[in-house]
Amino acid sequence: MDATILLLLLQDGVVNGAIYALIALSLVLVFTVTRVILIPQGEFVAYGALTLASLEAGTLPGTVPLLLGLGALAFLADCAEARAILTGRVLLRLALRDLALPALVAAAAWFLAPLKPGLLVEILVTLAIVTPMGGFLHAVAFRPLAHASVLVLLIASVGVHLALTGLGLVFFGAEGSRTPPLSEASFPAGPLLVSGQSLWMIGLTLAIIVALWLFFSRTLLGKALIATAVNRLGARLMGIAPSLAGRLSFSVAAFIGALSGVLIAPLTTVYYDTGFLIGLKGFVAAIIGGLASYPAAAAAAILVGIIESVASFEASAFKEVIVFMAIIPVLLWRSLRSAPIEDEE
Amino acid sequence: MTRPMLEAENLVVAYGKVEAVRGVSLTVAPGRLVTVLGANGAGKTTLLNALMGVLPAKGALRFEGDDLMRLPVEARVARGLSLIPERRELFATMSVEDNLKLGAFRFRAKGGGGDLGEMYRLFPRLAERRRQHAGTLSGGERQMLAMARALMGRPRLLMLDEPSLGLAPLIVAEVMRTVARLRDEGVAILLVEQNARAALRIADHGYVLDGGTVVLEGDSRTLQGDARVVETYLGSLSVDEDGPPGRAASGR
Numbered sequence: 001m002d003a004t005i006l007l008l009l010l011q012d013g014v015v016n017g018a019i020y021a022l023i024a025l026s027l028v029l030v031f032t033v034t035r036v037i038l039i040p041q042g043e044f045v046a047y048g049a050l051t052l053a054s055l056e057a058g059t060l061p062g063t064v065p066l067l068l069g070l071g072a073l074a075f076l077a078d079c080a081e082a083r084a085i086l087t088g089r090v091l092l093r094l095a096l097r098d099l100a101l102p103a104l105v106a107a108a109a110w111f112l113a114p115l116k117p118g119l120l121v122e123i124l125v126t127l128a129i130v131t132p133m134g135g136f137l138h139a140v141a142f143r144p145l146a147h148a149s150v151l152v153l154l155i156a157s158v159g160v161h162l163a164l165t166g167l168g169l170v171f172f173g174a175e176g177s178r179t180p181p182l183s184e185a186s187f188p189a190g191p192l193l194v195s196g197q198s199l200w201m202i203g204l205t206l207a208i209i210v211a212l213w214l215f216f217s218r219t220l221l222g223k224a225l226i227a228t229a230v231n232r233l234g235a236r237l238m239g240i241a242p243s244l245a246g247r248l249s250f251s252v253a254a255f256i257g258a259l260s261g262v263l264i265a266p267l268t269t270v271y272y273d274t275g276f277l278i279g280l281k282g283f284v285a286a287i288i289g290g291l292a293s294y295p296a297a298a299a300a301a302i303l304v305g306i307i308e309s310v311a312s313f314e315a316s317a318f319k320e321v322i323v324f325m326a327i328i329p330v331l332l333w334r335s336l337r338s339a340p341i342e343d344e345e
Numbered sequence: 346m347t348r349p350m351l352e353a354e355n356l357v358v359a360y361g362k363v364e365a366v367r368g369v370s371l372t373v374a375p376g377r378l379v380t381v382l383g384a385n386g387a388g389k390t391t392l393l394n395a396l397m398g399v400l401p402a403k404g405a406l407r408f409e410g411d412d413l414m415r416l417p418v419e420a421r422v423a424r425g426l427s428l429i430p431e432r433r434e435l436f437a438t439m440s441v442e443d444n445l446k447l448g449a450f451r452f453r454a455k456g457g458g459g460d461l462g463e464m465y466r467l468f469p470r471l472a473e474r475r476r477q478h479a480g481t482l483s484g485g486e487r488q489m490l491a492m493a494r495a496l497m498g499r500p501r502l503l504m505l506d507e508p509s510l511g512l513a514p515l516i517v518a519e520v521m522r523t524v525a526r527l528r529d530e531g532v533a534i535l536l537v538e539q540n541a542r543a544a545l546r547i548a549d550h551g552y553v554l555d556g557g558t559v560v561l562e563g564d565s566r567t568l569q570g571d572a573r574v575v576e577t578y579l580g581s582l583s584v585d586e587d588g589p590p591g592r593a594a595s596g597r
Contacts, residue, residue: 084415220446220453227436227447233399234434238498239422239451 004191009309015198015267017305018205022260023282024289024297025212026253031291032229033249034242035150036142039157042279043164044254047130048261049270050168053177055122060113062171063129064106067136071102074136081143081243098136105129119182127258134254135247142250143243161276168272176269179262201263208256209298225249281308281323288330348410350375350533351396351426351502356404358388358395365391366402367557373502373535378528380536380544380565382578383554389537390431392554393506396535397421397428408502423451425501431510433491437480441471444479444490448497459497467523468493485516492523503527504535509543521547541578545569553578 023041030038051061075098082090105128112125141160145153183196215222228235228245236242257275264270264278285304289297304323311322349372358366366388373379383389395402398418406413408424416424436444442461449458465472468489474482479490488508495503505524509517517540525547528534538544545551551568553561561573568574 085420220450223439223443223447224450226439227443230436230438231434233430234436235447236399236418237397237422237428237430237434238447238494239419240447241417241419 005313007190007192009313010306011192011194011198013306013309014302015201015305016308017302018201019260019264019278020282020285020304021298021301022205022208022256023279024285024301025209025294026256027283027286028289028291028294028297029212029225030249030253031286033225034138034142034146034153034246036153037150037157037283037291038250038253039154039161039276039279039283040137040164041253041257041282042275042277043161043168044130044134044257044275045261045264045278046168046270046272046275047133047164048126048258049179049265049274050172050177050261050272051126051129051258052122052262052265053179053270054172055109055113055125056116056119056179057177058114058116060110061126061129062168063133064109066167066171067102067129067133068106070133070136070140071098074098074139077139077143081139098139102132105132119180123262126262127255130258130261131251131255134250134252134257137254138246138250139243143246146242146246165273165276172272174272176271176274177265178269179265181266182263197266204259204263208259212252212294221248277320284324284327287327290334348375349373350409351535352405352407353396354405356392356395356402356406358391358400358402360391365557366395368404369554369557369559371552371559373533375533376528376531377549378525378534378536378547380538380548380551381554382538382541382544382551382568382574384577385539387554388557389554390506391557393428393504393535393537394430396504397426399428399430422498425499426504427495427498427500427502428504429491429495429506429508431506433487435479435482435487435490435494438478440476441479441482441490442475444494445471445497448494449499451498457499459499461497464493464496467496484511485513488512488516488520492520496527500532502533502535504537506537507539508536509538509540517543541574545574 023045027038027041030036030041047063051063054061075094078094078098079086079091082094109125109129112121137160141156142153145156148156181195181197182200185196187194187196216226224235224240225245225248227238228240228242232242235245260278261270261275268274281304282301285301286297288300288303289295304326307326308319308323312319315322351373353369353371356366356369357364369388369392371379371381381389381392391400394400396406398413398416398421402414408421408426411424413421413424436447439447445461445464452458465475470486471489471493474486479487482490492505492508508520508524512520521543524534524536528547536544536548545565545568548565551563551565552559553568553574561568561571563571
């Protein structure tokens with residue numbers, strides 16, 4: 001391996017790592033706020049990519065009926081949850097959020113899809129379709145389990161992952177899709193050729209990181225999410241409902257997942273089940289960050305990307321094995337240096 | 346007699362088969378300071394947690410005429426109830442100022458929450474520590490932060506669980522003065538205390554809890570003179586005496 005190849009691999013690794021970083025950040029967010037290890041995060045990625053691809057082809061994406069169905073289920077779950085205070089106004093608010101909003105998005109998609117309105121509009125429609133699914137899934141599958149243990153939540157998470165993968169197969173079929181790149185431009189940089197696509201990916205990842213940082217440090221809603229993660233009872237006593245925090249973090253995760261899907265769609269052929277492996281690599285990065293630290297998770301994600309690209313060059317048959325093995329020394333190191341958790345007031 | 350603000354009737358709270366609160370009835374009138382006394386394990390904390398909705402309970406509970414029983418904690422907060430729990434439940438890894446801002450979360454959409462400047466005037470120590478993490482504060486500072494954070498939510502009924510717990514006598518006196526001043530400003534207060542002497546000094550009315558039931562009830566002057574209270578809670582064993590007797594801690 002000479003220096004040029006190493007540079008190429010590094011470039012590749014950083015670009016892939018950017019996607020893993022986005023996924024790792026949303027996993028950390030969802031876990032700290034709700035204690036759910038969000039295995040279906042990968043499905044949001046696949047849905048994002050496949051939805052964009054079918055809009056690109058001028059057809060109505062399969063995620064649209066799925067969104068309507070999930071919205072209806074969430075409406076029922078919300079009504080059951082709010083049965084003690086179910087007044088006309090509450091019912092109207094729930095119907096607007098769970099039924100009218102998805103219907104509006106579906107109508108927009110149905111109207112815009114045959115027009116082929118161009119990549120930017122198609123990306124916005126994709127994000128609008130996939131993002132609300134996060135909140136709906138939380139209401140249907142996770143809120144009723146809010147008091148369950150992490151293990152039970154993990155089992156539910158696996159169940160949701162399997163269901164979403166199956167639904168992906170139903171709605172999108174077994175064929176893979178690929179979309180045109182966000183930018184055809186490329187720039188020579190020394191021995192490297194930097195593509196516009198990879199600049200977009202790194203740029204958007206940085207933008208999301210900055211946006212998340214602003215959200216958490218500057219807005220009361222962002223601080224309420226952190227507060228829920230730090231002290232659930234304390235947050236409830238301030239009037240921050242865990243269900244609000246959960247719904248919000250799931251929606252952010254779905255948004256970031258869909259955006260990741262939009263970003264990788266031009267690089268690789270995405271199938272209905274492609275998301276799982278991508279999500280798992282983001283998970284490795286989140287674990288290295290202890291499922292708690294955003295900067296550590298993002299840095300670890302870049303490392304995972306680089307390990308993956310070097311591994312696929314040196315020993316491509318063992319690419320995944322090497323990536324997932326990287327978790328073992330980290331876990332060893334963590335278990336050796338971690339002190340017993342102290343009860344803090 | 347004014348209409349009660351908070352009205353609990355025959356409240357029962359059980360942990361599994363063990364009943365920790367067994368049929369407690371209690372009322373708090375607007376603008377009054379009511380204290381609940383009792384030894385360790387008498388059910389005081391359980392009672393407060395049930396009033397706030399942290400623990401499920403049976404019985405009847407009304408706040409300003411509305412039924413509270415089926416409302417979750419957040420909905421009770423929205424109506425103006427506030428609890429400062431025994432463990433304070435601060436956001437340890439967030440700054441003092443962020444803790445305070447979150448105290449006004451229920452006003453995020455409409456405005457009208459507490460004022461940061463006012464809290465810093467009330468508790469100057471918090472102003473000095475505004476950028477520090479809440480987890481780095483001393484016990485007394487944590488209690489002040491817990492109180493200020495609750496006040497940011499402009500509670501109509503403030504419930505305090507053992508605010509003097511683990512504090513030095515001088516700070517206990519300061520905390521009690523603050524509680525009394527809040528009552529004078531019109532906030533109804535339900536104060537749970539083991540430090541019966543300090544609590545009765547500022548309270549208008551008191552309940553004595555034992556084994557999960559109310560064994561004694563009356564205005565605080567009567568309770569201070571009651572032989573059973575004196576013997577059990579104000580007697581010579583009272584170690585956390587705060588200052589010389591006869592010196593009123595409240596401004597009244």
